[in-house]
């Protein structure tokens with residue numbers, strides 16, 4: 001049983017203020033990016049994490065191949081590394097070799113987690129759905145899907161939370 005009480009305001013604050021490591025792939029082929037948007041709650045009687053990933057992210061192709069991911073939070077020690085994974089694409093750098101990060105096996109899926117993280121959520125994707133560009137709120141369209149981003153509308157990945165610690 002996943003203990004959802006472990007999700008406190010501090011975890012949501014971290015997500016909102018600086019994001020979290022979003023890991024996909026496995027020990028042989030791994031990618032990491034930063035996510036700032038995500039939702040935690042219940043759907044279909046399961047504890048769920050819902051992530052919003054733009055199709056342009058290298059991470060997106062990893063999710064197509066293997067529908068699972070892990071989310072690792074840092075309270076500060078890994079801030080520099082979080083900035084790197086959130087500004088550089090795995091298409092250009094190998095994110096398995098970032099100083100200060102040790103990848104270790106997770107408990108419930110084949111995607112690694114970060115040993116130095118302060119909090120970790122392990123997930124298996126059960127459903128995904130691209131947001132409909134035709135029905136987006138005007139304000140969101142203007143702020144987040146203008147210009148070069150017009151075609152790059154997020155896909156929502158609904159994932160069962162399989163463990164957290």
Ligand SMILES: Cc1cc2nc3c(=O)[nH]c(=O)nc-3n(C[C@H](O)[C@H](O)[C@H](O)COP(=O)(O)O)c2cc1C
Nearest residue numbers: 019033034035036037053054058059086088089090
């Ligand atoms: C604070 C922060 C939050 C971010 N949140 C998201 C997010 O929720 N969804 C998303 O698609 N990209 C988000 N990004 C952008 C990706 O982390 C970034 O484009 C990354 O380089 C993608 O890496 P990849 O191409 O290796 O997958 C965020 C970036 C930062 C710095």
